[in-house]
Amino acid sequence: MDISTKDGAGGKKMQSFLEDMVLSIFGNGTVGDVGLGELDDGASFGSYIISTDGHTVRPLFFRGGNIGKLASCGTYNDVSVMGARPLLLTCSFIIQAGFKRDDLCRIMHSMKDVANEVGAPIVAGDTKVVEDPIGMYISTTGVGSSWEGLTHNNNIISNTRTLHSQFITDAGLQPGDKIIVSGTIGDHGISLLAEREEIPLSGGLSSDVAPVWDIVRRALEEGGVTAMKDPTRGGLSGALNEMAHKSGAGILVEERSIPVQPQTLAAADILGINHLDVANEGKVVMGVIQEHADAVLAAIRSSPYGRNAAIIGEVTEEQRVFLRTAIGARRLLDMPDGDPVPRVC
Amino acid sequence: MDISTKDGAGGKKMQSFLEDMVLSIFGNGTVGDVGLGELDDGASFGSYIISTDGHTVRPLFFRGGNIGKLASCGTYNDVSVMGARPLLLTCSFIIQAGFKRDDLCRIMHSMKDVANEVGAPIVAGDTKVVEDPIGMYISTTGVGSSWEGLTHNNNIISNTRTLHSQFITDAGLQPGDKIIVSGTIGDHGISLLAEREEIPLSGGLSSDVAPVWDIVRRALEEGGVTAMKDPTRGGLSGALNEMAHKSGAGILVEERSIPVQPQTLAAADILGINHLDVANEGKVVMGVIQEHADAVLAAIRSSPYGRNAAIIGEVTEEQRVFLRTAIGARRLLDMPDGDPVPRVC
Numbered sequence: 244m245d246i247s248t249k250d251g252a253g254g255k256k257m258q259s260f261l262e263d264m265v266l267s268i269f270g271n272g273t274v275g276d277v278g279l280g281e282l283d284d285g286a287s288f289g290s291y292i293i294s295t296d297g298h299t300v301r302p303l304f305f306r307g308g309n310i311g312k313l314a315s316c317g318t319y320n321d322v323s324v325m326g327a328r329p330l331l332l333t334c335s336f337i338i339q340a341g342f343k344r345d346d347l348c349r350i351m352h353s354m355k356d357v358a359n360e361v362g363a364p365i366v367a368g369d370t371k372v373v374e375d376p377i378g379m380y381i382s383t384t385g386v387g388s389s390w391e392g393l394t395h396n397n398n399i400i401s402n403t404r405t406l407h408s409q410f411i412t413d414a415g416l417q418p419g420d421k422i423i424v425s426g427t428i429g430d431h432g433i434s435l436l437a438e439r440e441e442i443p444l445s446g447g448l449s450s451d452v453a454p455v456w457d458i459v460r461r462a463l464e465e466g467g468v469t470a471m472k473d474p475t476r477g478g479l480s481g482a483l484n485e486m487a488h489k490s491g492a493g494i495l496v497e498e499r500s501i502p503v504q505p506q507t508l509a510a511a512d513i514l515g516i517n518h519l520d521v522a523n524e525g526k527v528v529m530g531v532i533q534e535h536a537d538a539v540l541a542a543i544r545s546s547p548y549g550r551n552a553a554i555i556g557e558v559t560e561e562q563r564v565f566l567r568t569a570i571g572a573r574r575l576l577d578m579p580d581g582d583p584v585p586r587v588c
Numbered sequence: 589m590d591i592s593t594k595d596g597a598g599g600k601k602m603q604s605f606l607e608d609m610v611l612s613i614f615g616n617g618t619v620g621d622v623g624l625g626e627l628d629d630g631a632s633f634g635s636y637i638i639s640t641d642g643h644t645v646r647p648l649f650f651r652g653g654n655i656g657k658l659a660s661c662g663t664y665n666d667v668s669v670m671g672a673r674p675l676l677l678t679c680s681f682i683i684q685a686g687f688k689r690d691d692l693c694r695i696m697h698s699m700k701d702v703a704n705e706v707g708a709p710i711v712a713g714d715t716k717v718v719e720d721p722i723g724m725y726i727s728t729t730g731v732g733s734s735w736e737g738l739t740h741n742n743n744i745i746s747n748t749r750t751l752h753s754q755f756i757t758d759a760g761l762q763p764g765d766k767i768i769v770s771g772t773i774g775d776h777g778i779s780l781l782a783e784r785e786e787i788p789l790s791g792g793l794s795s796d797v798a799p800v801w802d803i804v805r806r807a808l809e810e811g812g813v814t815a816m817k818d819p820t821r822g823g824l825s826g827a828l829n830e831m832a833h834k835s836g837a838g839i840l841v842e843e844r845s846i847p848v849q850p851q852t853l854a855a856a857d858i859l860g861i862n863h864l865d866v867a868n869e870g871k872v873v874m875g876v877i878q879e880h881a882d883a884v885l886a887a888i889r890s891s892p893y894g895r896n897a898a899i900i901g902e903v904t905e906e907q908r909v910f911l912r913t914a915i916g917a918r919r920l921l922d923m924p925d926g927d928p929v930p931r932v933c
Contacts, residue, residue: 244689245685245686245687245688245689246683246684246685246686246687246688246689246692246717247685247686247717248685248717248718248719249717250683250715250717251683251715251716251717252717257715260715261715264689264692264693264696265696265713265715268693268696268697268700269696269699269700269703269709269710269713270700270709272676272703272709272710272711273709273711274675274676274708274709274711275711278709278711279709279710279711279712279713285712286676286678286711286712288675288676288711288731291636293676293678293711293712293729293731294678294712295678295679295680295712295713295714295727295729296680296714297680297681297682297714297715297716297727298716299682299716299718299720330619330633331617331619331631331633331638333631333638333639333640333729334640335640335641335642335680335727335729336642337642337644337682337725337727338591338595338596339591340590340591340592340593341590341591341592342590342591343590343591344589344590344591344609347591347609348609348613351609351610351613351614352613354614355613355614355615358614358617363619364614364615364617364618364619364623364624365614365617365624366617366618366619366620366623366624366631366633366638367624367630367631367638367639367640368610368614368624368640369640369641369642369727370595370596370602370605370606370610370642371596371642371643371644371725372591372592372593372594372595372596372597373593373644373722373931374593375644375720375721375722376720376721377718377720377722380682380716380725382640382642382680382682382714382727384638384640384678384680384729386633386638386731586718
């Protein structure tokens with residue numbers, strides 16, 4: 244079967260693509276604790292994390308950001324949710340001949356702004372110019388370094404529970420851990436699709452694209468974070484299922500606890516898309532040891548990007564992810580087949 | 589002025605694109621000795637080098653290799669010519685929907701083969717699938733670590749000349765240094781264009797795409813390497829001009845000493861292209877302290893990839909690169925305006 248868009252769309256199809264193709268050919272390439280076989284947000288070498296993502300979003304400029312801001316945040320965030328402090332970024336531009344120089348300037352300025360905010364400069368890059376009608380793609384790679392705040396706090400907690408000392412993987416959940424999301428869910432994917440479909444919206448729905456390192460740092464300073472992920476392709480549903488599956492556990496989520504903007508919900512309704520299945524680009528979902536959950540929540544809320552953070556559920560022993568709906572029914576929250584919004588990141 | 593193919597083609601136009609756009613917006617991003625401002629083959633952090641390249645070559649499968657082999661070698665080589673031992677690779681695939689799974693398998697197997705040969709695994713990656721008619725692009729990022737062989741030997745030599753102790757940059761040439769190339773010049777670019785133009789060739793011209801770490805390692809073991817580069821986009825002319833310019837020196841090259849395959853020269857003649865201006869994907873050009881040049885040359889020739897290595901000239905004080913032709917005339921060997929062969933890497 245030939246390659247289809249779902250092979251790169253963050254859902255079940257991508258999982259089998261990764262297992263049947265990537266891992267079977269590349270093997271579990273590793274030079275540290277976390278390698279390709281973990282299919283985590285990045286890989287480790289020594290006291291560093293490295294992560295790579297290609298960005299093909301359309302339109303290139305969208306409400307709340309552009310491909311440059313997305314390409315920077317996306318990779319800084321993958322490094323951050325491993326518990327590593329972003330250190331540097333590299334970028335590979337592939338640009339269509341005839342691309343407006345002013346547009347490229349705006350895109351690059353956005354990348355530089357994010358780099359300044361995160362405190363991790365762009366140190367290397369490459370530009371290819373092609374005749375193919377692509378507009379522009381940007382692949383970014385980030386390196387982060389093991390953060391002393393994480394090591395310190397997890398060593399303090401380790402008298403009650405063994406935690407990773409250097410990095411945070413997806414696989415650290417244990418039953419009883421609380422699940423926290425750092426803010427409203429679905430904004431990036433729904434906003435992008437609403438813009439493409441020209442759905443008239445009141446209330447200024449826009450992408451949430453932002454760097455999450457500030458949120459992550461505040462959470463790690465409290466200690467007790469057991470697993471962490473940014474719910475991009477595949478959305479919150481995908482991220483929760485991946486974390487549960489890798490941890491050999493289940494999750495029960497309270498639907499009414501999941502933060503969502505009314506305009507996102509309204510647009511999702513019109514579009515017929517579940518806002519839990521679409522990409523977020525400035526959010527974190529994490530497991531936290533129960534006794535630390537309130538403190539971590541308060542820490543996240545003290546970040547400008549984390550004001551709407553909430554505890555949305557907890558880890559169970561059931562090996563599946565369930566949603567308890569507003570009326571008290573329990574339904575399976577499955578991993579989406581693929582992202583319902585194409586070209587979202 | 590809008591972006592043109594020459595902005596990414598490795599010549600003068602790309603130099604001004606890099607200076608006017610990239611450096612003026614991103615600044616000299618650096619977290620180590622070598623940063624964006626050096627416009628070298630990679631950047632340093634701690635005892636590591638990182639390098640990124642996008643690959644858009646056409647056709648995807650060509651005589652001597654394919655885009656996967658090229659994307660791996662290209663980045664391992666950029667790390668290698670900084671004097672760093674390749675440690676790991678990451679890859680970002682952007683693939684057209686409908687791409688043949690068998691072709692993707694062949695491409696990925698080629699990448700894995702190179703990774704095995706170099707001893708540096710693929711530890712992280714990303715796949716995006718798009719409807720754009722691109723076939724496939726691959727952006728790769730490599731990390732290499734400071735190599736004890738380099739440090740050791742350069743410390744021994746340092747009683748006569750101060751050499752970089754950790755990495756080799758483009759800028760270390762000094763008048764009197766010998767210039768060595770590791771093999772025949774022009775094979776990749778000329779072969780690729782000959783294949784596209786369907787020029788009938790006897791003698792099996794094919795791309796030289798190969799990892800150069802083995803060559804580099806043998807050269808560094810001898811010590812005395814002062815500057816190093818892989819002559820890809822912009823060819824040997826571009827690489828020599830960059831090294832001379834960054835070193836504040838000049839170079840005089842003997843045309844008849846430059847190794848070239850007769851079939852490459854024949855095809856270049858038919859195509860009307862100077863083989864010194866096109867990309868090589870398995871070659872190294874380096875400056876070597878005069879007293880070490882013969883030993884380094886012998887070391888390179890002992891590598892299977894370096895049998896045709898030659899001393900082709902020496903560093904001068906003139907600030908320009910000159911070619912002494914076979915009949916003894918001296919002509920300026922300028923940096924090409926852009927690569928004469930588009931989509932070559």
